[in-house]
Amino acid sequence: MAKIIASKNGSKKDVIIKKAAGLFRSKGFMGSSMREIAENIGVEASSLYNHIGSKNELLQSICFKVANDFTNNINEVEIQQTSSIKKLELLIQFHIHMMLDAYDEVFVANHEWKQLQEPFLSNFLHQRKLYENRMIEIINGGIKKKELKNLHPHVMVFTILSAVRGLEFWQQHKKNISVTVLEANMIEHLLKGIIK
Amino acid sequence: MAKIIASKNGSKKDVIIKKAAGLFRSKGFMGSSMREIAENIGVEASSLYNHIGSKNELLQSICFKVANDFTNNINEVEIQQTSSIKKLELLIQFHIHMMLDAYDEVFVANHEWKQLQEPFLSNFLHQRKLYENRMIEIINGGIKKKELKNLHPHVMVFTILSAVRGLEFWQQHKKNISVTVLEANMIEHLLKGIIK
DNA sequence: CCTACCGATCGGTAGG
DNA sequence: CCTACCGATCGGTAGG
Missing domain, CATH: 1.10.10.60 (Homeodomain-like)
Structure with missing residues (x-):
């Protein structure tokens, strides 16, 4: 017992x-x-x-906890009086930290949301769509102010979002690479590229 | 019947x-x-x-077909007499085209390899590790020749590999973005960044 | 290629 | 919190 x-x-x-x-x-x-x-x-x-x-309720709890954390963060980032570049940096930083602090949950939200039942599946996808659209708006602002290159905003968004998901792999190399190096390197790469 | x-x-x-x-x-x-x-x-x-x-044999066929395609491609890229930048570009291009030509298979290899049984699971992970190491070698070459920034090669590799996986999302937006734009934008982003 | 079926395991409930 | 159990479904096999 x-x-x-x-x-x-x-x-x-x-x-x-x-x-x-x-x-x-x-x-x-x-x-x-x-x-x-x-x-x-x-x-x-x-x-x-x-x-x-139910089992599915467990999945719901995990997925929406993660989704809400990201939504709350972009709420804060959006209202800051700063450049689009800095805003993207803040978003990337938060993704990196979420991946470290809540690895299991973020991983599950990324990989298993498909198993959500309705109406949760639609709600989840809707919330993610809104998040992407808000990132696109930040990028559009940056393009207008000539801070960012005139690339397709949507492509930029999922290049960035996908790249930070790569931290899933990184979990296996924790010992070799410090968080600080990782964060700095990744932000440099995603914002300024890797060509010298 | x-x-x-x-x-x-x-x-x-x-x-x-x-x-x-x-x-x-x-x-x-x-x-x-x-x-x-x-x-x-x-x-x-x-x-x-x-x-x-068996059911697992189906998964094996899918995962190793994909793994072999990528291995064959990097074999060809490696022996080319060109810059590390061009080699990375060729690799990224191949990932993009694989994602378009064999979407289901690449997706399954990326997401479901965990369900592989031994010894296939170990073989698959080994093959992926070798692929990553060969990308790292290309990057190390580029750093030595001052073509690339001196960032952590491993971080660069999984930033790139993760970013191209983002094309999974892109499948839903096929109509709005052409392959040409996508490819050019993504390579620009991953190599030269997005800051103007 | 099908019908018929096996043992195992699943999510979940009743009742205490 | 447990025991006992339900109907459903699973991967796979036998035999034709």
């Missing part, structure tokens, strides 16, 4: 979500069973249902 | 693999059943086993 131990900054539900995020990242949503999550925590699968409604 | 129709340039097995790639991309490997693949083709699930050995 083991028990789920709620931590200081999280309910039992949060403990389950955290374990689920780790498992969903390493084995995928469809490849992870409720029995595995339960085993990881030390209880029977059926006990989980005292704290959560 | 429907039959699998082999096309001119592919056996019945190839037809099954192609359908599987499409399904694995849209629903994930674990989220796709053999019954769904069969239904897509118009036969019963058990009939598939006259042409293939």
